[in-house]
Amino acid sequence: MTVRKNIVYNVLFNETRDQLLMVKNIGPSYSYYTLPGGTVEAGETLPEAAIREAKEETGFDVEVGDLLHVSEAFFPQVDEHCLFFFFTSEIVGGAIGTVFPDEIEEITWVSIPDAVRYMQLEPEYEHILTKQQTVPYIFNGQITH
Template identity: 50%
Template sequence: MKRIDVVYVMLRDDSGENLLMVKNYGENGSYYTLPGGAVEAGETLQEAAIREAKEETGLDVSIGGLFSVSEDFFEERGHHAIFFIFAGQILDGEIAIAFPEEIEEVTWMPIQHAAQYLHIPEKAEERVRANCSVPYILKGQVIQTS
């Protein structure tokens, strides 16, 4: 099994009630995720999260603490995936789709609706609403908490 690290960024609107979601084209139909993707060789989790958010939404973001870490096995692909969801903040930019062959839509979605796509246990939905996270530490320094 090949280990794959995947990062996602949880971005809220000004009201704090909506999350920015990306609708991806897939082999078995379209599906929603938070903005994110695979970490490339030589990248930190932070660098990958910022890059992926920019590529998928057109927005410049900063990341804060970690919301969750989870893992799964994809036997058909031979992948052992580790998923890191970061709390994030929009710094600048306008929503734009840079890769229309991959991304169908970028949209704000109410938390209660978006939660079904986050692949987190029901009990964790309250943590999404409360904007809970733990510090992300890079090379001994706390990057940010939210």
């Protein structure tokens, strides 16, 4: 049975907005770069998960902004269907470091083209990240019928 996961990513730009903060994850076969983020836990909103993941992986406190992009992928090797939510975020405090030194090898600023290449994303992501056009994220609370 395919497991469905929601994954959040923080798109954290440097001051000149031409680089992104990335983490280098230690994988089972090789290390790889991603944006700071991870799986949304039960009971968390997407922004709450993004805040938690940024702190755990980078040491930074972030303020989550609007939604930049949504994508999805299937991972047949682990029988997962993942939805990816990319949020613009701003660093508002903290200090660089990780609570998972056995999982995060490096935290570094990377150019937008290199970030797209490292994450093996489609070429249009470079335009999405460069243009930085967002849509609002709205949490509707608890709805009962």
